[in-house]
Amino acid sequence: MFKIHFRFFSVMEERSSIVKTPLNNVLAQRRSNSYRRSMRSCVEATNLGYTSGHLTALRIPRSRRTPKSRDITKQVDPDQVALLVTKEWELSYVTPLYQFRHTQLKSYSKHLSAFIVSEKQQGLAIEVGQELGFKVNFSVVLGLAETDEDAETVFIQILSRQAFAAKDDAQKVVWSGWLTCVNGDLEYLRSLPSEFVSLPLLCTRGPESLTVLVKSWFEKTFDCCFGPLGINSANLQWLAALWIGCHPNINIQYLKLVWTLPTLPPMDVKYTIHPQDAWELWHSVRQDDTTDVSIEEVTRFIKGLQSHFFRHFRIELSAGSLMQVSTALGSSHHSGKIKIASPTYITTILQLLTECALLKMPI
């Protein structure tokens, strides 16, 4: 269930954060009965999510535009694109950042590295061989933002230098992460006060200890909140439909779906389908290749596979949960892990994930 953060309301006073969002009337006005009502419906309803204030309703779309393949390197520096693809990222959502400035990235780099070094040294004797320094690099990835309301993506890298390493030795990247917002809901983004920057999707990769430190620095500095973002079965199905739809243009090589059935002991069922056959099934459920993809089509596609499976094994796959979907273009896991192997449809995937993050956020 949701853990609702009533930070702006009652907990503000108790929390010690470096930056406090103003308790002025602007926010107090928004917190009315409608807030409580909307929070309750947020917990109950699955189709609608309400956000603060103007009761902007974030609806889960029942149809999506057919993704068009696009050469993202025309918009984004190919070196930066290379940083994002072919790696597996762990997803989190983050609430809007208070007074985050894209112009202050250098200062953020210094502060974060000092924070990490001091946290790591707390209570530890300095050992020989321990990493002497962490260097943090904040950078902007221009071009991923789709609309005017999207904030530019911020990429963070933590490099470390071993003791006794020569000054010119290349430092090793030990952790990387990026905050992004792609095609975020316009109404919601416009409703945010101007001091806030919304970059709701955080992708991280690296040791958990560093992830925790980065998150806690962000929480202290920008008064925001992080939470784990999983990819639910419906979104995994959207991703499967997205990838299978690409097949005529790019060979996806296989479509693999993994369900976990709640038997004792639990059993995984991995169904790997030949891409051409999967595409023909997808094509047969599509009304028309040019119209938007509807959720009914996606459901019919998955149900077709489950039914073919049932004819053979007489096992109801819907008794379990869809945990993983992967193709040569990328893979996604229920626990909130994503890997984008090819940059061609990166925008569509990030848009879907941004939407998930915005919906999962408690404010």
Next chain:
Amino acid sequence: MDDSTKRILQRLIRRIPYQMLQKMLGKWAHLSNEDLHSLDFTQPKWVLTEHLLAFCEEKGLTVKHITELEMIYIIENPNQGMWHGFQLLDAEEEAPSIELTQFKEQFKANLTELIRHVSIKIKKHTDEAIWIRVAWGDNFTKPNHLKPTYVVHHLQTPYVFVTGLTSKYKPLLNQALVLATRYGSMKDAHLSGRNLIAIRDLLTRQYQQVFPTKHPKPLQEKNPVPRNPNIENEQAENTENRLQMACEAFGDGTLPQLQKAVYKLETKFRDNSNKTLTGREEPFRGVVEFASTNLLESLRHCVSSGMASTPVTPLLSSITQKGRNYFVITDKGV
């Protein structure tokens, strides 16, 4: 002792977990009791390895002796790596009466004839199983003791279990085994798993089987929940039926530990709600893999809990009935 022998010994000691080391060395014939007592098993492993190397040098032990130690370890702990089952077919007249010495001689003779540089070790275990260790070389190189093949065979049964065999040497091993056991040929049983005992039990049907009866009695639970006479379980008959069918298909009690079952599907697409694709001539290709820590128990639970519809499809019950876990399914059948 040359460097390669030292390396083999070092690798082997590294592989054997510390707790088992004393026991294994105790079983090894080449260390006397005094030697064993003089080793301090509280020291770190690398110190122990140095001492053992020193002992072996002193006694002039060779690779042959070290591989004996490896064999002792593997026989005690066979569940490392993947075991594959094979079945011998077309028994000749003498097949059932082959004895151990005969088999040993024949196998060694055949294999050394087929490939010059090969190292063979045969040992009979207490449970009547014959264990064979083969290290392969070729015409110009010495046998590679770092990648041996292990074979387990029970005389008088047509089953052979193999681990660590590459496709290069498969035909040679096949031929030697077939000739030594006096069978016509050997085929892949399409059964593989990490647990040797499990696949052996599955192939030889040594688990608690349940046979269909005309008057099925509900299978008794070991610790039945005390029944309240005022509560009637509406679904009782259905539950009992499902449990009975699940046990008939997969067995009762503890089941052999199988990890995976793979089905390669080459059947036509079948779904009544999809008219377009159902008429398609070409098969709807795919591969289904079931995986679990104990697959048979998961499947049994799947049937008894209702996640799988009864009657149990022959595709699943073939795992136990035919003793295999790799299938290619076409429209004509398995």
